[in-house]
Amino acid sequence: MNHIPVLLKESVHSLNIKKNGIYIDATYGCGGHTKLILSKLGNYGRIYAIDCDIKTILKYKIMDNRIIYIHNKFSNLKLILNKMIGKIDGIFFDLGISSFQLNNPKRGFSYMSNGPLDMRINQNNKITALNLLKNISEKKISEILKNYGEERYHKKIAYNIKKYILKNKLHNTYDLSNLICSTIIKNNKFKHPAKRSFQAIRIFLNKEIEELKKVLNISLELLKKNGIISIISFHSIEDRIIKNFMKKHSPYYKGNINSKLPLTEKEINYLYYKNNKFKLKIINRVFPSKNEIFKNPRARSAILRIAKKI
Numbered sequence: 001m002n003h004i005p006v007l008l009k010e011s012v013h014s015l016n017i018k019k020n021g022i023y024i025d026a027t028y029g030c031g032g033h034t035k036l037i038l039s040k041l042g043n044y045g046r047i048y049a050i051d052c053d054i055k056t057i058l059k060y061k062i063m064d065n066r067i068i069y070i071h072n073k074f075s076n077l078k079l080i081l082n083k084m085i086g087k088i089d090g091i092f093f094d095l096g097i098s099s100f101q102l103n104n105p106k107r108g109f110s111y112m113s114n115g116p117l118d119m120r121i122n123q124n125n126k127i128t129a130l131n132l133l134k135n136i137s138e139k140k141i142s143e144i145l146k147n148y149g150e151e152r153y154h155k156k157i158a159y160n161i162k163k164y165i166l167k168n169k170l171h172n173t174y175d176l177s178n179l180i181c182s183t184i185i186k187n188n189k190f191k192h193p194a195k196r197s198f199q200a201i202r203i204f205l206n207k208e209i210e211e212l213k214k215v216l217n218i219s220l221e222l223l224k225k226n227g228i229i230s231i232i233s234f235h236s237i238e239d240r241i242i243k244n245f246m247k248k249h250s251p252y253y254k255g256n257i258n259s260k261l262p263l264t265e266k267e268i269n270y271l272y273y274k275n276n277k278f279k280l281k282i283i284n285r286v287f288p289s290k291n292e293i294f295k296n297p298r299a300r301s302a303i304l305r306i307a308k309k310i
């Protein structure tokens with residue numbers, strides 16, 4: 001199945017595209033959002049299209065001299081685009097992985113098909129999911145499943161992963177998926193028992209949370225005044241980070257600091273905002289419609305957050 005872009009019109013609309021503007025699509029993927037941005041750009045407009053997966057860029061590259069392709073991780077944006085600081089009109093993120101990556105069994109992201117336990121988004125990285133699981137402790141595996149997958153049975157699954165590794169029984173995605181299915185009690189007929197663990201291992205392996213935290217500050221530096229940051233995330237950990245980041249940079253917390261120590265959370269956030277070099281105005285939060293979720297179930301957990309640099 002081809003990748004269907006999520007919240008396509010809403011996210012591109014949020015960028016308020018100027019004909020000759022300069023934009024960053026930090027998660028190019030299959031080019032769905034870039035294509036729509038491109039259709040609104042004039043001859044002098046530009047898009048920097050970033051993706052850390054070279055196979056994705058090569059497969060979905062559009063030949064258009066207004067796009068500059070960059071194969072790198074988005075946390076390196078400042079290094080790559082240092083001449084563009086303060087010059088970007090909008091930056092867009094559609095976090096996670098595409099259907100192109102998920103549906104290829106060789107990439108090891110899916111518990112629905114069998115393949116090597118790989119899960120690397122950037123295939124230049126050396127460590128695969130299997131290497132990772134072999135080299136970290138049972139306690140660490142348990143922490144990963146709990147923190148990044150909110151998996152209730154994290155301890156039992158971690159114990160069995162290590163047991164399977166010792167017995168040389170863990171090699172591919174089906175081994176892991178079957179191990180999880182036989183470990184936990186299935187209590188939700190709509191969710192595959194291995195969904196949370198696969199997500200957790202992928203997020204940890206690809207340092208997805210660190211990447212996001214790093215790039216938020218960098219994005220603010222790159223944006224010009226009135227530039228837009230627009231981000232689609234797919235799970236609560238990411239959304240919380242984005243929401244808190246936007247709040248901390250915006251006059252969301254009004255009020256004075258007049259209470260005694262210790263300061264309340266609101267007061268700390270207000271101080272943070274006041275002393276911050278870069279400020280944001282929160283514009284909107286958008287969810288996919290029922291119709292979009294019906295047509296593209298992958299959109300189910302998506303949240304788009306939009307803010308403007310002021």
Ligand SMILES: C[S@@+](CC[C@H](N)C(=O)[O-])C[C@H]1O[C@@H](n2cnc3c(N)ncnc32)[C@H](O)[C@@H]1O
Binds near residue numbers: 005
């Ligand atoms: C959900 S897909 C984007 C799909 C795209 N918006 C579309 O509609 O075709 C996310 C893409 O971001 C890339 N990606 C994930 N983490 C990244 C990172 N830290 N740096 C650069 N690219 C990343 C993935 O390789 C994937 O191609």
